[in-house]
Amino acid sequence: MAVLEVRGLTVAYGDHLALNEVSLSVEAGQVLGLLGPNGAGKSTLMGSVVGAVRPRSGTVRVCGVDVASRPRRARAHVGYAEQDIAVFPTLTVRENVADWAALSGLRSRELAGAVARTLSALLLDDIADRQVRTLSGGQRRRVHCAMATVSRPPLLLLDEPTVGVDPATRRAVLDHVLTLAAEGAAICYSTHYLPEIESLDAEVVLLNKGVVAARGAVATLLRRYGRTVVDLRLGGDSGEVRTVSSAVEGPDDLPAILQGLGPDLARLSGLEIRRSSLDEVFERVVEDEEGALDAS
Numbered sequence: 590m591a592v593l594e595v596r597g598l599t600v601a602y603g604d605h606l607a608l609n610e611v612s613l614s615v616e617a618g619q620v621l622g623l624l625g626p627n628g629a630g631k632s633t634l635m636g637s638v639v640g641a642v643r644p645r646s647g648t649v650r651v652c653g654v655d656v657a658s659r660p661r662r663a664r665a666h667v668g669y670a671e672q673d674i675a676v677f678p679t680l681t682v683r684e685n686v687a688d689w690a691a692l693s694g695l696r697s698r699e700l701a702g703a704v705a706r707t708l709s710a711l712l713l714d715d716i717a718d719r720q721v722r723t724l725s726g727g728q729r730r731r732v733h734c735a736m737a738t739v740s741r742p743p744l745l746l747l748d749e750p751t752v753g754v755d756p757a758t759r760r761a762v763l764d765h766v767l768t769l770a771a772e773g774a775a776i777c778y779s780t781h782y783l784p785e786i787e788s789l790d791a792e793v794v795l796l797n798k799g800v801v802a803a804r805g806a807v808a809t810l811l812r813r814y815g816r817t818v819v820d821l822r823l824g825g826d827s828g829e830v831r832t833v834s835s836a837v838e839g840p841d842d843l844p845a846i847l848q849g850l851g852p853d854l855a856r857l858s859g860l861e862i863r864r865s866s867l868d869e870v871f872e873r874v875v876e877d878e879e880g881a882l883d884a885s
């Protein structure tokens with residue numbers, strides 16, 4: 590049984606369909622990367638899983654529990670770090686995380702161990718006794734992530750947990766997520782930073798305008814939608830380098846591309862042939878989808 594099972598989920602805000610017949614599932618030990626442009630419906634999906642958003646139709650089940658009919662029971666299985674950071678500013682980092690662990694049902698020694706482990710995993714040891722109101726935005730986001738994960742729930746919903754964090758912290762958050770998945774958590778992780786999805790080796794669901802535009806493993810999506818790209822580096826008069834990228838079918842296309850540079854050919858300082866990045870693949874899927882929607 591999947592830990593999270595979403596079937597035909599449709600959510601409307603007034604006339605606007607934020608999600609339209611979305612289905613997906615997340616198994617124990619799996620990281621699902623929830624991707625999509627601003628307004629695609631990622632947060633709405635997570636809100637529906639915790640019962641904060643009421644769907645027009647469809648079902649959401651967490652550990653087999655139906656969210657609509659037993660919202661509290663379902664919610665008890667979920668750790669949720671939503672985009673807006675909710676922490677108690679006058680409590681310390683440790684108090685925020687420990688209080689949340691207690692609210693989630695952890696007791697005494699189990700609680701102390703879980704708090705210590707989570708603070709350490711998210712590099713919060715040095716600031717554990719500071720009031721949260723004195724912390725930076727990136728530090729607060731880490732506290733928020735610690736609160737969502739401290740009780741090791743079967744399902745974790747992490748909505749852009751690395752916004753505004755520095756590279757070392759980003760690495761710590763990703764390592765923490767990988768550890769939790771290895772321990773058996775099902776994780777739904779949204780981000781606009783696609784290298785994270787590659788680091789997490791996540792299955793991907795790409796949402797666009799409330800519908801699933803693509804899904805699959807990163808490697809599969811790269812193979813299916815990726816193209817060969819030629820990057821031409823052109824030197825400028827004051828030493829700056831400009832890159833011009835073109836998708837090609839194969840090596841036969843190269844002469845035409847070089848010719849197309851015209852007088853700029855003399856400025857060519859480098860050339861690289863590569864496969865599309867994940868960013869480019871998703872841009873393409875979203876563009877294709879918009880074209881299809883416009884044409885229909």
Ligand SMILES: Nc1ncnc2c1ncn2[C@@H]1O[C@H](COP(=O)(O)OP(=O)(O)OP(=O)(O)O)[C@@H](O)[C@H]1O
Binds near residue numbers: 607625630631634
């Ligand atoms: N409470 C609300 N009332 C009305 N419309 C809403 C509400 N919440 C979200 N929406 C709309 O629903 C759509 C989906 O929003 P949602 O926040 O789920 O997107 P998202 O994919 O999480 O975006 P982002 O990447 O910007 O966080 C958007 O068009 C948004 O404007």
